Amino acid sequence: MSVDERGPAVARTVPSLVAVRRPAPGPPRAVVVIAPLLLTVALGLWGIRRKNSMWGDEAVTYQLAYRDLSQIWLTAQHVDLVHALHYAVMHGLFGLFGGGLLTLRLPSVLAMAVAAGGVGLLGLRLAGPRAGLLAGLVFSLLPQVQRYAQEGRSYAMVCALVTWATYALVVAVPHRSRWRWAVYGSTMLLACLLHEFAVLALVAHGVTLVASRVPRPVLRAWSVTAAAVVAGLLPLAVRSAGQSGQVSWIDLPGPMRLLGFLAVAVVGVACARTPLRTRGPVRLPALALPILVLPGLLLLIASLARPLFVDRYVLYSSIGLALLLGAWMDHLHRLRRSSRMPWIAAVAVLAALVPSSLSLRTPGSRSTDVIAIGATVRGEGRPGDGLLYLSGRHRVWTAAYPEDTRLLTDLALAQDPASSNTLAGIELPAEDIAARMLEFDRIIAVRDPAGGHSPTNPQEEAKTSTLRRHFREDGTTHAAGARVTVYVRDHGPSPQAGPEAAGPGGSGGATR
Structure with a gap:
């Protein structure tokens, strides 16, 4: 065959080679979960003693963890009923491992690590492995996550439970099996029993399903499950309402707090409006944006009657922010336009987080010691x-x-x-x-x-x-x-x- 005869044949084979070329695979599934988990553990252990300091709320946990279960229950009848389950958990841990700052705070470190792994898994299911890995890493680095990963209170545990309840919801939607809904409901109920305001995540989940236009049987199954969660929470809510004086210290949110909430909401909306990669019946923006905005917004509205807005009460809103930022960074990576810019921006953000991370590990980062x-x-x-x-x-x-x-x-x-x-x-x-x-x-x-x-x-x-x-x-x-x-x-x-x-x-x- 002559050179002229071979030329067209070679030319015809080139497009076929280009057509089968696939994009580079994302990170392995195990890495998506393990990397954020390990990063959170490392950040949580870094300076966990905060130079041998303890702030007032942690002192209450520390004090009650040394009482026996009957004393904890009797104390909760007068004060802090909303935290009674957490005190009981800490009592058991103090009995097993002894008291001290490590025993007080290590459960929060581990709980937040479990939450970070769950955020990575959520991102993987909703938008792919790269988005999941980025979301999990972003979650680990958020200042509020680093802060409450090192506090002997219930907020990290609540965040972990809401994260995995959210994952159970996403899994339950396409499969529709009763046991999956039972897992979702029991996880949400446990989160609510640890802190009542976790029930606001339930509202966000309902909005997610409506926005995702899931079939009516799915909405019906969620409604039954949500009703069971509320029914299980109701006795605690009624009894703790008589202890409303416990939140009398909360003031109306000031301008800086409102601006902070608004800024985070604007960032979330901006990310949601970009063409993010998402898959499955539950779309990532429809899941992340409600859980980011709704719990805090509902507390702000309630504060018009009685001040209740405290950021740690809705710490689990960080799940939505991390998912949106992770998916947005994955979107920038896929665009491959001026590929250096996302990395430069990431390095700048990490550098900006260093002073905050250092400050959070000092006694002065809390109101009392x-x-x-x-x-x-x-x-x-x-x-x-x-x-x-x-x-x-x-x-x-x-x-x-x-x-x-x-x-x-x-x-x-x-x-x-x-x-x-x-x-x-x-x-x-x-x-x-x-x-x-x-x-x-x-x-x-x-x-x-x-x-x-x-x-x-x-x-x-x-x-x-x-x-x-x-x-x-x-x-x-x-x-x-x-x-x-x-x-x-x-x-x-x-x-x-x-x-x-x-x-x-x-x-x-x-x-x-």
Whole structure:
């Protein structure tokens, strides 16, 4: 055959070779789950002790985990019923592994790692392996995920359960088998029992199914399952409604918090509007956007009547943000236009996260450090001094390490927290508190960092008025979210000045 005759034959074979060329395969399925899980564990273990610090909410977990189950249940009848299941879980872990900061926080690290693996698996099922891997890694790096992976509270566990409940929902839609819906419902119910506001994820799931236009039998199955979850949660919700004073500290969301929520929502909507790769009856934007926006939005709407919006209550919204960002990054990779730009942007984002990641692992990243407060009380006190909490609820700040106050006399305490099945104990009547204070020449007072204290009951009024009339301030030490003030007995004439001069909020003494 001549060269001329072979030429067309060779030319005809080239297109066929091009036609069978396939894009490079994505990462293996195992890597999609394992890589985010391991990254989350590594980030969670990094600085897990936070320089030997513990903030106030963790101190409550730490305190209750040492009580037996009957005491936890009796305490929950008065306060923190919404966290009772978490306290019971931590009690079991403390019994198995002993107390300490590692035992307190390691369950949250592991739970968040399980959540990261679940996010990767969700992304894989909805948009492919590369999108799943990116979503899982993004989830691990989010500052709010890093923060609550290192806290001895229930939020990481709730996030993990909602993640896997969401995956169970996605799997149940095409298969429609009853046992899959049972897995979805039981996982969601467990999440809700750990924290009631997990039920808002149930609302987001319903919107997802409607937006995905799933068949009516699927909607019917979800409705029955959702009704069962709500029914299972209802007794807890009714009982805990009587403890609404527990959230009285929540203020209306400020401008910065609202702007932050709006910014995240805008990012999510922008990602959802790009032509993301998605597959299956449940589309990724229809799943991710509702769970990102709806729970927080519902809390904001509820806050018009009573402030309830706290970002950690809807931490699981991070699932939606990670899925959308992971799918968007996969979209940029597939475009292959100016392929360096996505990587440059990724490096810039990682560099921007470094200061935040470092800060989250310091004692100053939380509003209080009860270990530092207790150490300050121990350092300022002398054996036989009186100890006074302004207000009594601050007693939880030193409850985690009782040895810090062992040599001091709690002047207002009638019954300690453990025996009274409370968080802060039961205090004496006002007149008895005043009488006991006058028996001491030196009192160590623990109060809010701003220093002021507005009496809310007769006991608090007795504390402040007795200090004002019979004691003078001898120095104040600022201690990680609290002020520890030494008062000495003034045996001269009662001061005529008001509380601004020498009272609990005054500045009549030296400040250290």
